[in-house]
Amino acid sequence: MTRKIPAILFSIAVIVGVFSSCEKDIEPIVSTNPTTNETSGDFELCKTCPPGFELTDEGVCRLRSLYQQYASLKDQGVGGLKTALPEVRDGFTPQQIDLGRYLFFDPILSGDGTVSCSTCHSPENGLTDGLDRSIGITGDKVARSAPSLWNVAFLKLFFWDGRATTLEEQMKGPLFAHDEMGTNEHQLRETINGIPAYQKMFHEAFPERDEKTVQVDQIYAALVAFETSLISLNSRYDQYAHGFHGALTKDEIEGMNVFRSFVARCAECHTPPLFTNQQIAVLGTPEPDGRALDAGAQVPYNDASMRGGFKIPSLRNIELTAPYMHSGRFKTLRETVQFYTDGRGHAVPEGEKLYLHWHVWEPQLSDNELDRLVDFLKTLTDETFMPKRPDRLPSNPS
C-alpha cells in the first residue's frame, strides 16, 4: 500500500512539469540585424510555469503541493507531519518569473557591474555562497552570512534580524548597500533602460503597462516573481510526511523523533513543514572570535529584550548551506546541533544580559542523539526545482 505514494508524487511532479526547462528549447541566436547593423541577442521569455506551479486560466502560476490538502496546525501540536504550510505568495505570470531569473543572475544590477544576487545566492551553493560572511562589490566581508532563498514565498519576515516584512523591501537592502551591490534607484532604471533586450522583455512581462521606460517597481516585481518560485518541498522527509514510510532510514526516523521531542524542542521553533515558526528567538549563539556581539533584532525593533535575537531560519536544504548561524560561526551541522546541548547561555559574552528563549535549555542530548539529529536534518534536502542559470544575459548577449 505504501508503495503507491511515490508513484503519485512522481505523477504530480510530471503534471506540473519537473522536467521542463524553457531556455534549452531556444537556440542561442546572436543575430546581426541587417538594417541597423546592430548585434543583439534574442531573448524569449518562458510561457510555462516553473515546476511545482500550474498555469491558471487567468495566465498566472499557482503553487501545487500535497501540503495544501492538510489542515492547519490546530490540535496537531508542533511535531505533526501532515500540517499545512503558511500562506504562499504566488500568482505571477511565467514571463515575470523568467524575467526575474535573468535579473537575478545579472551583475549589471550592481553599481559597478560585478555582483549579482546570485553571487551570494548561487545554485552551486544551495542558494547561498558557502562563506561565513558574504562579500559584495568592495571585496570586504559584510556583517552577516547569506541565508538560502528556498521557500521565501512563505516568509513574513526577512533578514536575520527580521527588519523587512516584504521581499520588495528586503531587496533594497542588498541593491543599495554600498558594500553589497552599491547601486541606487536612478542608476538601476538608467541601466535597464539602456539595454534594448531588457526593454523588450519588460514589455512582454508587463504588457498592461504602457510607459515606454521600465520603472523600478517592475524590476522589484520581476525579482519577487522569481524568488517566490524557489520551492523545495519534495525531500525524502516530505515523502515520509505524506505517508511513504520507506523514504527514511531507521537512523533518520530516530533523529526525527529527537527533533520533535519535548526534550530537544527543535520543532517548537523549527516547526514543520517549513521548519520555522517565523518568530525571532534569542539563543545566545557565539560570534566569530574577535567580533563584538551582534545585537540582532534589538536594533530594528528597538527593544532590549530582543538583544541577540535572530529570525528562526528554515532548515530546508540545510545540508547544503554551511557554514551556519547568522555569523557563519559553525562549520558543520554536528557543531551546530552540539550548541543546543552545551548549556543554556554558555556562549554569551561576559557582562552581557540576554533574555534567552525559554526553549533554549539543557536537553543533555547524547552523542548518538546528536548524530541522529544530523542524519535527520540531511533528509530535508531537495533541489529538484533549482532554476537554471541563464546561458547568456541580456546585458551581455554574446
Ligand code: HEC
Ligand atoms: C553581497 C552578497 C549579497 C548579494 C549580492 C545579495 N544578497 Fe541577499 N542576502 C545576503 C546576506 C548577507 C543576507 C542576510 C543579511 C542580514 O540578515 O542582515 C541576505 C538576505 C537576503 C534575503 C532574506 C532571506 C531571509 O530568509 O530572511 C533575501 C530574500 C535575499 N537576500 C535576496 C536577495 C536578492 C533578490 C538579491 C539581489 C537583488 C540579493 N539578495 C543580493 C547577501 C547578499
Ligand code: HEC
Ligand atoms: C528557541 C527557538 C529554537 C530552538 C528550540 C531551536 N532552534 Fe535552531 N535556530 C534558532 C535560531 C533563532 C537560529 C539562528 C540563530 C543565530 O543565527 O544566531 C537557529 C539556527 C539553527 C541552525 C542553523 C541554520 C542556518 O541556516 O544557519 C540549525 C541547523 C538549527 N538551528 C537546528 C536546531 C536543532 C537541531 C534544534 C533542536 C536541538 C534547534 N535548532 C532548536 C531557533 C531555535
